[in-house]
Each structure stands twice: as C-alpha cells, then as structure tokens.
Amino acid sequence: MKEANPSLTESELAHLGNGEVGYIRKMKSDDVSRCFPEAPDIDPSLDLWALFGADGTPILLTDNRSSTFFKAAEDELKTVTLH
Template identity: 55%
Template sequence: MTFESKIQISKDELAHLGAGQVGYIRKMTSDEVQEQFPGVPKMESGIDLWALFNADGTPLFLSDDPSTAYVKAAEDEISPVSVH
C-alpha cells in the first residue's frame, strides 16, 4: 500500500513553523556570539554561553548556564528540541 501526500508550504510558512512554541538551545562561545550578533555588548573572549533561539533562528536569550536557558524556555512556554 502506497500513500502519497502532497502538502505545499511556502518558504515563509516554513520559516515561521513552530515560532513562539518551539525553539532550540545551543552552546556557543562569546566569540561566536560577538561575530553573529553584533548588537550584543562587548564581552570577554572564550566564554562558553548557552543561547535560546526561536524556531526561526531568532535569538531570544543568552546565559552562561545551560539550565538557566532551559528555565527561560519553560517560562516562555517554548519546547526546546535537540539540534545536532
């Protein structure tokens, strides 16, 4: 038995899929943060940080403690998913 399903979704719809409900937490160095997010205040080089991102990649929160990032996700009712 074969099922074919053709669901069409626009790039814009795909980009916003899960926004506000799903996010991911990623370990980054302070150097990576400074490079990728120029608006972030200057910080010491080589610090390990944890960033919470919205499903569309928008940064939401930054911490030096991974558990704090997970707590923030829970407070904002965002379900973090694993990203490899």
C-alpha cells in the first residue's frame, strides 16, 4: 500500500517551528545591515553571532556566541546552528 505524502503550503512551511525553534548563525559585518538594518556600522574584523526565529525574524545580534543561547533559552526556543 502506498503511503500518502503530506504536503505543506508555502505559508505553513514558513511558519513551521515558529515560536519553538530558533537558529544561530555566525555573521560577517557585511551581512548585518541586510538582517539588522538598525545596527550601526560594525568593525569588519569582529566575529558576530545572530539568533533568528524559525521564520527568519532577527532576534539578537551579538559578538558573544553564548549570549545567543541565553536569549534562546529565555525565549524558550530550541536552537539549531547554521553553518
């Protein structure tokens, strides 16, 4: 017997994990203005870390990786790291 393949709409997929999952990503200063338009100019040699909601909403930008995990825990988000 063939199993049915459940399908998600684009909107359902975009909101999958929303409010439950966050992802942490290392960023270069060049990427900051795209994701965090309100951020000031940042030294290009600085290592930055960002926390995003599952839907890509920016939550936190920091130079301290541990801070992203603390913020995620505070917001009760399970975290994944993107490379």
